[in-house]
Amino acid sequence: MDFLEITNLNISYPTRRLLVAAVQDVSFSVRKGEILGLVGESGSGKSTIGRAILGLLDEPGKIEGGTIQLENHDLADPATEISSFRGKRIGLIFQDPQTSLNPVMTIGEQLIETIQTHLQLDANEARKRAVALLDDVGIINADARFNDYPHQFSGGMRQRVVIALALCADPDILIADEPTTALDVSIQSQILALLQKLKADRNLAVILITHDMAVISEVADRVVVLKDGRIVEMGAPAAVLGTPSQTYTKSLVSSVPPTDRRIDRFPIMGAEQNHAADHNLKILNRWQLQKNTGASLVRVEALSKSFSSEGFMRIGTNEPVHAVRNVSFEIREGESFGLVGESGSGKSTIAKMIVRLIEPTSGAIFFEQDDITTLDGPALLAFRRKIQMVFQDPYSSLNGRMKIKNIIAEPILHHNARLERADIDHYVDDLLAAVDLPASSKERYPHEFSGGQRQRISIARALATQPKLLVCDEPTSALDVSIQAQILNLLKDLQEKLGLTILFISHDLPVVRQMCDRIAVLKDGAVCEIAAAEQLFASPEHSYSQHLLNSMPKFQP
Amino acid sequence: MNLKKITSFVAVALLATVASTAQANTVKWSMKGDSLTLDPHEQNEGPTTMVSRQIYEALVSRGLDMSIEPQLATEWTIENPTTWVFTLRKGVTFHDGSPLTASDVVFSFNRAKSKTSDFKEYIDSVTSVEAVGADKVKLVTEGPNPILLNQISNIFVMSEAWSKANDSALPGDFNADEKTFASSNANGTGPFKITLREQDTKTVFEKNDGWWGTVAHNLDRIELYPIANSATRVASLLSGEIDIVTDAPVQDLKRIDSSAGHTVNSVEQMRTIFLGMDQGSAELRSSNIKGKNPLADKRVRQAFYQAIDIEAIKKKVMRGLSSPAGIITFPGVTGYTKDLDARLAYDPDASKKLLADAGYGDGFDITLNCPNDRYVNDEAICTAVVGMLGKVGINVNLFAQTKSTHFQDLKNGLSDFYMLGWGVPTLDSHYVFSFLYDSKGSWNKVGFDNARVDELIQTMVVEVDPAKRNAAIAEAWAIVSDDISYLPLHHQVISWASKSNVDVPIRPNNEPLFRFATVN
Amino acid sequence: MQSVGVMLCVALLSFSLFNFVGDPINNMVGEETSTEERAELRETLGLNDPIHIQFGRFVVNAAQFNFGKSYQLRRPVSELIAERMPATLELVIASSILALGFGVFLGVYTGINRTGVLSNIILFVSLAGVSLPTFVIGILFIYIFAVILGVLPSFGRGEVVQIGFWSTGLLTASGLKALILPSLTLSLFQMTYIIRLVRAEIMEILQTDYIKFARARGISNRSIYFGHALRNSLIPVVTIAGINIGTLVAFSIITETVFQWPGMGFLFIQAVKFVDIPIMSAYLVFIALVFVAINFIVDILYFLIDPRLRTKSENRDG
């Protein structure tokens, strides 16, 4: 028998309309000293399983049946005193280290509290143990930082503290729920390495819950693929991800952007085969197509931006934060230009300056010869028409109080005040068709759509002014990988048909490789390297580019 | 809940508290407001004088029956119509032990006449005060003054040495930044002395063992707790925390009376409530009638008068505790007669006819100005008047406000139709005429102007022959009553509510004299 | 800086009282004072000077807490305020303690036991509490506890003990007894407010990741509720409670009127009736002062509660 064995687990969330079966008939087991990957897209039930093991299902979730056997205890049995297992036998860590720690307690207090909850140790011994733990998870100078508060640590360090907290009482199992999703790729690789080390050192059983195929393929010893609460496939990563036997797994794997080559389109499995955009690009009738000459469309010259940290309560340290330092590049008509970097690299700030949401501190941005930083009045409006943006978060990029048709019609109306109502209606229909949404969508509100659909609406809105340049700020990073593939395909199609120029911003190197013709790598607000995509991935010149490419988890099925 | 049950419960609770507080004879006294100052010359205001009266004394004073009695003076002679000589009582000492001398009296009169005194009007006819020997004081008046004794009964005597030693040679002044010592300390000759003074909170009086008079009371101590909120004041009486309330709301008297262990005493107050009707102005400010003044027509004033059902007001608003009035003065005042005090009949039909005769058959608009915190149920009376006049077609708009602004409006002559109450501290009709009917009277705000009445008022001032003087008063009353210059409503009735074992004789001027109080 | 601004604004406000409200002369003198005497008094009081000169004089005097003499009582206002302040402050502090103590306790309780019967009863009753005007509650209390039961006094402060300039009712049995009804009446409203606030905060915090993580580590419920949740919920509670304690001072006007509590609110409402402007403006300035002081205390408490404000350098490890 394996260390933890789950058999026929069923979990449901009764809502007022229907009973949502979140997990159905799931059985798997974990051994000590192995990392079991639970992989699936959102809604697959992977996190639910993780929480169910510790009896921490959110209301009104309920275990309907099945067993969770840990040695001779059934954790699914309501009679079991499950709280005695929490922290003691099973550790759980969450996705976001920013919110996992109590902000008003020092990490030391939190560690000691946890240790003393489980072990009969006096304050001194507990402190010793806590410091040792911090050392173990790689906190440098642990003793000195013992009385620091969570906000004094960086994201990666915080996640290490979280792991230390989960390990306080030497649990046998660690459940890691998307432990690296909120982290930058270089830190992600460190945390993954740490998990592997801890697994080996402590003979831990680790359940790694993630949506990231690449992460699974790199660190998991076994993998369980979930879809809609059911297990699709289970086995060694190489087998499951390399030669999937199920259609779902196949489509999932094929949606993952390959790291080693560039592909034309993502092959989409299932009914809605490719090139949906082909037959209904009616917006072309309205589009004034221009030949892309390959001339410079946007030219950024010595651009800098610093934010002075002003705050009512903050005293001292009023040094300005230099978000962008002396950046220069150009985007040519018709190309896809990529901006890549980790969080804080200044890539979004640059995008915001190009669309003129914020003003640069110094430097100039030329769009078709005009320095846009000096535009105002009608000239600014004319510029606004030619440049549009697609945002990262599909949930906040649409006004929830407006119907879809109004959301899309708003830019049309604003730039063509004299258009007739009926004409606008048709235009909206055409735009919806262009992003593969049914015309009936327009009477609905944003909350009735999924994330992918909302991104399509976002794109439709951006296209409404017939822009030349489309700025895409991490347009797929909040989406599941299969949806991501669809959106990326759509963007590629639209670019090709409409002759769009795209500025594509992302932290996700494989995606950038698939999308971009040329790429600029940013670090701490400055450009490290600008190169053609294939050249960059084949032979990065700058050391930081090399480091990034090395940290990138490779999806090698 | 059953009200009877509650009442009996209260009774039991009260008996318990009464039994438990049987200690040295203390009377706990409450009223709405506190004395504003202990300085007896600083504020001429009801509660202030009530407190001063227990600690300070004057040359003469009114007794329980309101007649003038000797107090610090044992006798007085009128040497000529303008010169009075008072002989001081022997053996009188102040609370600090020093003896009373003639120079103290002179000092006190001069102090009361000083610019910052609020009592100077009382004795503005007194031109000089001087000591004649050690025990006599001579007052010289501007002209013959038949009411001098009435006036000086309000001039309290202070110790000259004590006042001067404590920077209190003059009553308090607004401009001076420091307060005078005398406004929060007292040194009188009266039957009680102040031992604790916390303004608006608690004032303790203790028996003055060195008092010159014959002690008729059996009190050791009086504690004064002003309570502004009337519900709280009544509650504290019912709960037994307070022994006597000298201004219990009329509507609560029945309840207090019926509660075991409590009694209510009532007496007609020396104050008449009436309505003023501006007959002198060319045009009313608040009326829709323009170009003429309907109130200038006596028929309209009479119509107003006869539209008022004073008995209904007495029964419902005053709970029977008022006495309908025909003139603005009351029994005990020289010139008052029962006949004068009879009212015109309540007759709305006659009223309507009078209005029609005067050409106002369709009525008119007018605003009634009314205080809401000055007289007993003032605002409720006005509201009732509004309804009654409404029934005869007069559309009255009621404007009720706090007393200070109400009187300010009156002073500025902004009111067409207003409520006012008039007391007569001198107990002489002249006081009423000089203020209300004299064509230059400072409170004649209705524009009453009658040469004969002005002449008669002069007679009242200078005539020393009582018979002639009374004839003048009677003639004046006849003229003004016939003219319906004012619309008299009623004489207020004072009611004091107390525990049954506490007996403080009630007086028509609402001032308790604790030297006659007893506790059983 | 901010405090100075607040104080100046309030000073301007309280000064404008002088120039807009009624004619003070009328309230100072008797009904029989002549016009000449009134004019003379105007002159001596400086009421005839140009407004800016009057305002300048007002600010200079106010800074020394000199508001002149009460029109009605003819005593220096600063002295009156000093005499009344202890009563009001004792009442307000007692009420704050009641409101905070019960409010936080019941708030945590109802926040944890969201569906419990007792929680619902607490919420229901407290809601009924805020639906009743304060004056009605006060009179009701008097009727029940003083008239019917006869256990508590209906008015006043009881026996007070003078300690220096401060007169306290906290040292005598009768003083403490007299404090019960007024402070309870005054605190009810804030108590309900704090219950609701703490409850909402606790409910919100119990949904956060760090509470879930603490649960996952096996930390006991008790420690989660009182160690983790309560401490985090205190930050908004301190702000709101701070502001509300300031308003308690103002709301004591009603309580003091009903219970004849010899404090400043009572002084103020009487001043309003008599248009006694020196007292009114001094009271306003005092209220602002209280507010500024409370804001200062709140800032300090923030500093103690929230480490994010205490430690300047973030991300020491970059």
Place this chain on the structure above:
Amino acid sequence: MADRSAGLIHRIRDSDIFHSFIHSPTALISSCLLVVILLTSFLCEFVAPHDPFTPASLSLMDAFTPPFWAEDGSMVFLFGTDGQGRDLLSAILYGTRISLIVGFSAILFSVIFGVSLGLTAGYFGGRYETVIMRLADVQLTIPSILMALLVDGVVRGIISRELHDEVAIYVLIFAIGISEWPQFARVARGATLVEKNKDYISAARIIGLPNRLIMFKHILPNILRPILVIGTIGLALAILAESTLSFLGVGVPPTTPSLGTLIRLGNDFLFSGEWWISFFPSFFLVILAFSINLLGDWMRDTLNPKIN
């Protein structure tokens, strides 16, 4: 059109808020009570058995009639009469209307004033924001009661006395409204700061929409929820504030009494046996404030997205 409204009805029916509403007894009961109170008070000319405020129609001899079930009661005056012979039930209905008008208008005033200031402050930020929020702080130092006393005093000084009664109700609305605005400004600003950083606002700016449109078309509808919640609770507070001020004698004049004025007038008869004169208006006031509070409470719990 019909189709659209049917769709709307369906949307409402289908919404979680509606569901939670019909399954919450407190919300149901309180809103039913509110509807009844609203209807009867706004239709009081038709509903009330008497016209209590035409002085000529009153008879002083009817004064102090107890409620109908008491010994001397009469079916003519169901809840009895007050000291002027006014029918209490009618007076309460008229008074409720005044209280509601004052409360609603005051809250509307402070919502409009506070939200516009808070919204613009949050949106534009910078020195403007600092000034507005400091002003709000200053305003907070002067609680509603004090504010109303002051405003009332100032107005008394400015306008003629006769006019005062006519404008008293506006003074009251202004006084209560002006003292409540910081609350709304704070909430609006806080919510605006959150919304401002959302991408849909960036999108609107990139489209080129002017600030005014962004603020009122995009941000405003999205910050209305919390404002609605505190507005509801504020309404109860405003009604109580009105009654307290009327109790202190600076509120609605007795010629057109509000519930608070009725309570104040009835208060004089608390110990004298005519308990009904203050009891019924108090009872109505409590019911009114209580139902609004219950509804507000329910809204706070239901509409708060952070607590599920």
